[in-house]
Amino acid sequence: MSVNKDFLSCVCACCIPAFVIPASFNVHADEVSHTDKGATATAASADTAAEFDTDLLRQEGKNQIDVSRFAYGANVMPGKYRIDILVNENLVSHEEVTFKETEKNRATPCLTPEIVKLINLNVEKVPFAVRKALTEPEACTDLAHLLPDATVKFDADKQQLNIAVPQIYLQRTARGNVDPSLWDSGVPALMLGYYMNGYESHYSNAETSRTFYSSLNAGLNIGKWYFRHNGSYNWDQTTGGSYQSTNTYVQGDTEFVRGHLYLGQYFTSGQMFNSVSYTGAQLATDDRMLPASQRGYAPEIRGIAKTNAKVTVRQSGNILYQTTVSPGAFLIDDLGPTGYGGDLDVTIEEADGSTQQYTLPYSSLAQSLRPGAQEFTATAGKLRDYSTSEKPLFFETTYMRGITNILTAYAGTQYSKNYLAVLIGAAVGTPVGAISADVTQSKSRLGGDEGDLAGQSYRVSYSKLINETNSNITIAAYRYSSSGYMDLQTATQTRDAIKHGDDPNTVWRSKNQFSVSLNQGLPASLGNVYVSASMQDYWNNGTSYNTQYQIGYSNSYKWLNYSINASRNKAGNGQDQTTWYLTLSMPLWPGHAGSTPYVSMRYNEDSDGGRGEQANISGSFGGDNQYNYNVSGSHDNYSGSSGSVSGSWEGSKATVNGSYSTGKGYSSSSVGMTGGIVAHSGGVTFSPYNSDNYALIEAKGAEGAKVSGYAGATVDSSGYALSPSLVPYQQNRVAINPEGSDLGVEFEKTAQEIVPRAGSVVKVEFKTHTGTPLLITSSWKGEPLPFGADIFDDENTHIGAVSQGGVIYVKVSKEKGTLTVKWGEDEQSHCQVAYQLKPNVAAGKDRNTIQRFTSVCQ
Structure with a gap:
């Protein structure tokens, strides 16, 4: 049903201050009253009619409208409507609901047993009348009267039926839970994402170099199965062109394990063992399928309330969670992920005004899981390594489980004909930080004079946020491998070298690996200091090692941001080099958000005597900031002065970019384009964005309307557009902005909620008139x-x-x-x-x- 919104705006704003047509009706509302110039209008409960002074409507003669049908606030005509159903503000389904006219000229939604079941009521706690209504197939349950404090509201503007039910009558579910029945597999579609870049450079000796690169991500969606292929094409004027396939596989969801099945060319996760590419099959859990509050790590919070109490959980002074609990013991196990650290402060405010407070130490690592949570992978396939002729069949399994708030245990194994590795470890949360430790035992059959090698690899990781000193050790990790330890890929490469008579020492075996990242906030707005470092050396190549250190300080003053940092690493000549940087950045003027030009300046100096300066101006413009630009100039004491200019444009069908730079004895230019293409039953639709998940918007007759949140994305002449970057298994709001479309087009609604599966193309229809x-x-x-x-x-x-x-x-x-x-x-x-x-x-x-x-x- 189309509503003439121009007319309603005139009626509500200009013509009849005492005659109100509500935007939504309330089946069970509190009584309020309003008086204007002697006219009375009482927006009442379900049984109390609103009263209108018809004299203010200025109706003349005998032809007067009967306003009694507005007395109870109904603003929808009887009939059937496909609408969103929300329970306590959470989307639970998209159903066809019948609105029936009652004896008081009201149109109310018919809540059939199927709709009531979507509410997930706790049958043992609801009144008998509600239980009885669920057994009558043709019944329209009057939930607002049968269930104390329940309300049912219809929002015509959003086409949403909002049902509010006290928590005591609901089955307990985690916050952010989305019923798997709402996961949308999307429509059949052929997808292509691409990035292309051409580059040309000229040197002082009249030499020219030309190259072209393109990466492709292709897909075919049929039902719940998604076929994918990733590859790249490289060309240069000397060697010509070649195409390399990265992987080709088919992906399908497996709800019974909340994960995915991959068949074809894919890669292992790399969480326990080094990631390898393979051809075969993998079954792996995906925590994106869990409710938002169950993903990642967060501890269980337990306590005892004396009365109906309010429980508040804070981290670093910020409120993370707040709820009301009944007297007695309570459990909070749906606290959302809160990063890697920061102790949790729990406050229990009793009804009598008394409070309880305590602190729960909290630090986590990537291996940390909440109690009862588990993750696993099972992989079987042939190793894909372009540097070896041997492609051994291998098996890998990993398993992690949260045991308690402070303990997560994990284990894994890799096996092939000539290789075996077993890993066991645990992550522990302590008051002084989160620590994980594991050990891996490997045995490699290499052949030749090397025979068999066996060894161990020990790994320790640490993470901690210290509130008192504002210190954040994001992660510190150290790994030591004995001389006989090899991972699967190293063992395969070594075996292949021996088989072909090559020196096995050309395949380096890791000995020590170390990395650390520390952020230290200074008091009184004095800024922030950070330190990061990494190091790696090898058993069979003592002269080659990788080291990198960085230390820096950053702060801001009004609009000005500034930083000083130093880094030390290996230069191109193999010698250690230290470089110092001073960077200043600020907007040219305040306000105007992203359209304000931003200027940055940098001075650098290194231990070899090199010095350089650079100035840069960047910004964007256009109605949606779809045009971006960058202009820079630099100078150093080796190569003199140089300059560059670059820009990009996010069009309706692709994003185009280009650049030009020149300096002493050289010049270069490049042009590139990126975007996505989706072929579907309605035609072919282009997007300036490359994505693995799209919402396919259908808005017939609305050519030129904009996709909210994405510059350049508009409805094409066929009535279609693509909205990219959807979050799988979560509610995504897809909105359309009528600006740019024909003024004669009206939208029934301009936003919808969808829950896509990973990799899907979900069709979203916006009906227009x-x-x-x-x-x-x-x-x-x-x-x-x-x-x-x-x-x-x-x-x-x-x-x-x-x-x-x-x-x-x-x-x-x-x-x-x-x-x-x-x-x-x-x-x-x-x-x-x-x-x-x-x-x-x-x-x-x-x-x-x-x-x-x-x-x-x-």
Whole structure:
């Protein structure tokens, strides 16, 4: 049903201050009253009618509309509507709901047993009348009357039925839980994401270099199975071009383990063993399928309340969670992930005003899981390594489980004909930080003179946020491998080298690996200091090692951001080099968000005597900031001065970028393009964004309308657009901005909620109505048409209501037709007005211009 929003705006804002048509009706609401200029309007409960002073409606003569149908706030006509159903503000389904007219001219939703079951009621706690209603197939359950404090509201603007039920009557579910029945597999589609870049450079010796690179991500979606292929094409003027396939596989969801099945060329997770590419099969859990509050690590919080108490959980002063609990023991096990550290402060505020407070030490690592949570992978396949001729069949399994708040245990194994590795470890949360430790035993059969090698690898990781000193050790890790230890890929490469008579020492075996990242906040807004370092060396190559150190300080003053840092690593000549940097950045002027040009300056100096300066200006412009630019100039004491300019444009079908740079003895230029293409039953749709998940928006007749949140993405001439970057298994709001579309287009709604599966293309239909606006001054038997009378088109569709003075404002799609005006049920309470568009409008010109004329209602 289309609602003429222009008319309603006029009615509500201009014409009738005492006559209110609510945006939603409330089946069970508290009673309020409002008085304006002597008129009374009482928006009441389900059994109390609102009263209107019809004198203020300025209705003349005998033709007056019966306002009794607005007495209970109903703003929807009886009929069937496909709408979203929300329970306590959480989307639970998208169903067809019947609205029935009651004895008091109210249209109320019929809550069938199927709809009530979506609420997930705790049958043991609801009244007997509700349980009985669930057994009557044709019943319309009056939930607001049968269940204390329950409410049912329909929001016509959002097309949502909002059901609120006290928590005591619901089955306990984790916050953010989305029923798997809502996971949308999407529509059949052929997908292609691409990135292309061409580069050309010229040198002082008249040499020219030209290269071209393109990466492709192709997919085919059929039902719940998603076929994927990833690859790249490289070309240069010397060696020509070649295409390399990265992987090709099919992916399907497995709800029974909350994970995915991968068949084909894929890779292992790398969480316990080094990640390897394979051809085979893998079954792996995916915590994105869990409720948002169950993902990642967070501890269980237990306590005892003396009364109906409010429990608040804070971290670093920020409120993470707040709920009300009944007297007695309580458990909070749906606290969302809170990063790697920061102790949790728990406050219990009793009804009598007393409080309890305690602190729960909290630090976590990637291996940490909440109590009872588990993750596992099972992989079987042939190793894919382009550097070896041997492709051994191997098996890998990993398993992790949260035992308690402070303990997570994990184990894994890798096996092939000539290799075996077993890993066991644990992550422990302590008051001084989170620590994980594991040991891996490997045995490699290499052949030749090397025979068999066996060894161990020991790994320790640590993480801690110290609130008192504002110190954050993001992660510190150290790994030591004995001389006989090899991972699967190293063992395979070594075996292959021996088989072909090559020196096995050309395959390096890791000895020590170390990394640390520390952030230290200084008091009194004095800024922040950070330190990071990494190191790696090898058993069979003592002269080669990798080291890198960084230390820096950053702060800001008003608009100015500044930082000083130093780094030490190996230069191109193999010698250690230390470099110092000073960086300043600020907007050229305040405000205007992303459109404000940003300027940054940098000075650097290194231990070899090199010095350089650089200045850079970047920003964006356009209605949606779809144009981006960057201009920079630099100078150093080795190569002199240089400059560059680059920019990009996010168009409706692709994102295009280009750059040009020049310096002493050289110049270079590049041009690139990226985007996505989806072929579906309605045609082919382009996007300036590359994504593995799309919402396919269908809005017929709305060419030019914008996809909210994505610059450049608009509805094409076929009525389709793509909204990228959806979050799988969560509610995603897909919205469309009518700006840019034809003024004659009306949207029934401009936003919808969807829950896509990973890799899906979900179709989202936005129903539109197109037409030419008519403004007709009409009368019935010499008197103005009754104010508020309903207007129907030739197909008996309700398209508006009569405004003040008997004026009709509607939009029509036909060249000519008849409008029916009704203000009652008897034959004397309706009439018809004929219309015909002007010839130029009927020919498709000036369709947005309001057609004004006077006609008698017959």
